[in-house]
Amino acid sequence: MTQALRIRQLQKTYGNGFSALKGIDLEVQEGDFFALLGPNGAGKSTTIGILSSLVTKTSGQVEVFGHDLDTDLIGVKRCLGVVPQEFNFNQFEKTFDILVTQAGYYGIARKLAAERAEKYLKQLGLWDKRDVATRMLSGGMKRRLMIARALIHEPRLLILDEPTAGVDIELRRSMWSFLSELNAQGVTIILTTHYLEEAEQLCRNIAIIDHGKIAEHTSMRELLKTLHLETFVLDLKEPQTVAPDLQGYPVKLLDSHNLEVQVEKAQGMTALFAQLQAQGIEVLSLRNKTNRLEELFVSLVEKNLEETSA
């Protein structure tokens, strides 16, 4: 299978001496929906900056669909679409003009550019805003405009740096469905996000980057398998004053109606419910306290921090 992205020993040290990337290796296969996660300052945006020629690498090798960043930059740029974290378009231009101008930079003639602009503005629900100056758009609209702009030259690899930050849940879900459809059409997607639920829902493979190093690089399924402990919150029918004694399950009473229970993967929940029933405690509903991936992410980052400190 063709590799959409291949990174070898990528390093970046900024002018002030800060080492943002300490030799990362990364591979993303063609057609993948890939999550690149990491805490703030981990090196995600630096990696994306290097791929999109906005940051100069210190050393290492980057290939996008076989085009080397050092020897075939034009080839890399033609394959790549980038949706940055910050709004970076002219606030005084009209929405439609932003797309047609961007297409022009890629050498796309105006007629075709106008057709594509119409197609993507319609797909992303911005067609009725085509003649509006971009500064008048809402935050969610601006994010969608940046996605449309990144797609205008129909790239094979789309990189989205926190595309749903500050977007309401309804819009976020419509963006997920748009991106999933795009991926189904063959576009390889790399996503960085703080919404770990987003990565869990959309992505098949994942890399976690922390302190400029890759802490984990595997499939989402394999990663979730390593999760041993989950925390659930039970909604109790009758109020409780003290936490019940449940053999083998650490519990904490959050308030009179909410009980937090830690469950090891091997334990299952049958014995838990049997004990609750025996004590006459009725459960109305239960939910995960935190996202499963979030728990893993925190544990990996903490582990990495301990190793770095050591």
Add this chain to the structure above:
Amino acid sequence: MSEHLSAARVALYTIVQKEVRRFMRIWPQTLLPPAITMALYFVIFGNLIGSRIGEMGGFDYMQYIVPGLIMMSVITNAYSNVVSSFFSTKFQRSVEELMVAPVSAHVILLGYVAGGVLRGLMVGFIVTLLSLFFTDLSVHHLGLTVLVVLLTATVFALGGFINAVYARSFDDISIIPTFVLTPLTYLGGVFYSINLLPEFWQQVSMVNPILHMVNAFRYGILGVSDISIGVALAMMIVAVAVLYGVAWRLLVNGTGMRQ
């Protein structure tokens, strides 16, 4: 190869079109002020004061200052168009749109410079039309006039680009026009012939490049000049080549744009 050339042509056209659209959209800030300022110059310096000054260089004073005022408008507008447009592109980070795209540094530079030259020419044309309300104007040497105005606009558009690359704030884009361009223009023989100056100050004036540009342009229109036209043209061509090389290198290095 032809595919690359075709893509470069489209990209260049796109940048120029974007630049023209920008200065046309904000015409009350870009085209109107120079027209008003120059109309005031024509009224005050040309009509009111000029009528008392009499002849200069064999022409009435109004005719003498018109070429200089046209050049002053071209210089200021070519420079300020590029410096403000490219700096605001950096400021709003929309320069990243260009940097992620497969556009060569030559195309980016040519596009922005062409935008500045076109605004300079448009304002120069407006000022020329305005001057016709105050005096008769006949062109002595059309080819030279066009060549000089094109070279001058290119020199200052390139200067504006370099200024924008180094600028970190809006203050930085007004320092050069205020403290360098305006004094050099006023001392560049727009309003007087340097023959009126003492010998020492005539020699000092010769190092002012704007003096050469204004006089070359005046020669194209009126047929009179204080300096050698050959030297003026050579100076402008060298300035274009040097400034282009510097601006291109800054773009390739990503100075002020790439981390």
